Amino acid sequence: MHKNRFTRIGFILAAAGSAVGLGNIWKFPYIAGENGGGVFVLVYLATVLFIGMSIFIGEVLLGSYAHKDAVTTFETHSPSKKKYWKFSGFTFLTGVFILSFYAVVVGWIFNYVVVAATALPANVQEAESVFMSLLQKDVWTQIFYYTLAFIVIAYTISRGVKKGIEKLNNILMPTLIIILAVLLIYSVQLDGFTQALSFMFSPNIDKFKSGSIIVAVGHAFFTLSIGMVTILTYAASLDKGVNIVKASLTIVIMDTLIAIVAGLIIFSILFSAGQEPGKGAGLVFITLPAVFYEMGSIGTVLAIAFFVALAFAAVTSAVSVLEPTVMYLVERRGMKRKKATYSVSVIFYIIGIFTLLSNTTAFSSLLTFGGKNLFDWFDFISAAILMPIGGIIVAVFVGYIMDQKVAREALVPYIGENLYKVWLFIMRVVAPIAVLLVMLNEMGVISF
Numbered sequence: 001m002h003k004n005r006f007t008r009i010g011f012i013l014a015a016a017g018s019a020v021g022l023g024n025i026w027k028f029p030y031i032a033g034e035n036g037g038g039v040f041v042l043v044y045l046a047t048v049l050f051i052g053m054s055i056f057i058g059e060v061l062l063g064s065y066a067h068k069d070a071v072t073t074f075e076t077h078s079p080s081k082k083k084y085w086k087f088s089g090f091t092f093l094t095g096v097f098i099l100s101f102y103a104v105v106v107g108w109i110f111n112y113v114v115v116a117a118t119a120l121p122a123n124v125q126e127a128e129s130v131f132m133s134l135l136q137k138d139v140w141t142q143i144f145y146y147t148l149a150f151i152v153i154a155y156t157i158s159r160g161v162k163k164g165i166e167k168l169n170n171i172l173m174p175t176l177i178i179i180l181a182v183l184l185i186y187s188v189q190l191d192g193f194t195q196a197l198s199f200m201f202s203p204n205i206d207k208f209k210s211g212s213i214i215v216a217v218g219h220a221f222f223t224l225s226i227g228m229v230t231i232l233t234y235a236a237s238l239d240k241g242v243n244i245v246k247a248s249l250t251i252v253i254m255d256t257l258i259a260i261v262a263g264l265i266i267f268s269i270l271f272s273a274g275q276e277p278g279k280g281a282g283l284v285f286i287t288l289p290a291v292f293y294e295m296g297s298i299g300t301v302l303a304i305a306f307f308v309a310l311a312f313a314a315v316t317s318a319v320s321v322l323e324p325t326v327m328y329l330v331e332r333r334g335m336k337r338k339k340a341t342y343s344v345s346v347i348f349y350i351i352g353i354f355t356l357l358s359n360t361t362a363f364s365s366l367l368t369f370g371g372k373n374l375f376d377w378f379d380f381i382s383a384a385i386l387m388p389i390g391g392i393i394v395a396v397f398v399g400y401i402m403d404q405k406v407a408r409e410a411l412v413p414y415i416g417e418n419l420y421k422v423w424l425f426i427m428r429v430v431a432p433i434a435v436l437l438v439m440l441n442e443m444g445v446i447s448f
């Protein structure tokens with residue numbers, strides 16, 4: 001076995017660690033809440049299972065076949081006259097947008113582990129003022145935790161695939177799963193559980209706004225970490241001989257289950273306390289802490305468990321956002337891993353400071369344009385635009401550009417000829433067309 005590569009289980013945990021993150025536990029419940037639950041969840045699930053999973057398999061296929069950084073991977077697979085396809089590898093630059101708001105949220109979470117352990121806010125008003133003052137006024141507290149988050153992320157990446165990424169995920173992912181399982185068992189017994197179930201799964205067409213579809217589709221890409229060569233890069237460190245379809249399926253199912261479980265936990269707790277899920281991005285930082293407080297000492301334990309789980313999920317994802325850029329610098333530019341990590345981290349860190357400041361009262365007007373501040377723009381640009389475009393690129397590349405023998409030989413032994421054809425059809429036709437139509441529709445270019 002190659003010395004700096006994942007074991008099979010190491011890869012599954014690391015890729016699942018990348019997929020399962022803020023998207024599942026922080027974002028999914030609040031965007032589902034904002035978009036009325038039901039129909040939104042169904043569009044998201046359909047996109048994940050058909051389009052998302054196919055592209056996920058495509059990225060794992062490319063990565064595990066080439067064993068190289070993303071740019072080199074696209075380059076080696078391009079036909080000789082179409083070497084410009086190598087530029088697809090640079091979709092790792094989407095990571096700049098993601099990490100610069102993602103790491104800010106990781107900072108809030110680190111802060112909330114402390115809040116949970118020391119002083120939960122006593123009611124929703126107080127919770128709102130705690131969160132809003134962190135966000136808008138306590139700039140230094142925010143910068144402190146944000147810096148801490150970046151140090152953890154950069155340190156892990158600087159240690160490399162085996163000693164950094166694999167080790168981190170081997171510890172954090174199983175712990176995360178155990179915590180969520182315990183929280184789920186607790187939630188099932190709450191009065192609000194059935195209401196949570198029906199909120200998430202009964203289609204409520206009225207609440208499904210225009211704009212909801214692109215949020216749902218964008219979220220499907222975001223939650224699986226596809227469309228910015230993260231999964232491709234992790235798969236490049238995977239040894240040969242692994243059933244990539246089974247591994248991909250396991251990861252996608254894990255990611256989906258964890259989003260649903262997180263939603264059920266959060267909505268059960270909210271509904272049991274008579275609260276509504278409409279608080280937007282503040283849902284888990286405002287409503288939830290106040291509800292935990294009302295529960296007394298068990299609430300404190302649950303709150304700590306919840307924020308620790310959220311921190312674990314977020315750190316394992318944040319790390320994976322950085323890896324593609326670092327791997328590129330190491331393999332193509334001959335940099336030492338440590339130097340590559342620290343250079344990239346410093347740049348990402350500084351951009352993230354602007355994102356962080358865009359939420360503060362002092363700087364928000366400077367950093368707000370077109371009705372969104374920088375934080376919301378980066379979230380929107382990466383999830384709803386860049387990652388779907390990156391996904392289309394992978395689908396078209398794997399479906400049309402690269403030698404078809406590669407995919408056929410890698411997949412047919414595992415899934416057979418018929419399923420392979422279904423997969424290819426999704427890559428060639430369904431994924432590019434569906435995602436493109438949704439994007440054009442939402443941008444107002446076409447309307448259906």
Ligand code: PHE
Binds near residue numbers: 224226228230317321
């Ligand atoms: N999938 C992660 C989440 O759901 C976010 C992410 C996006 C991670 C892109 C890596 C790359 O939180």
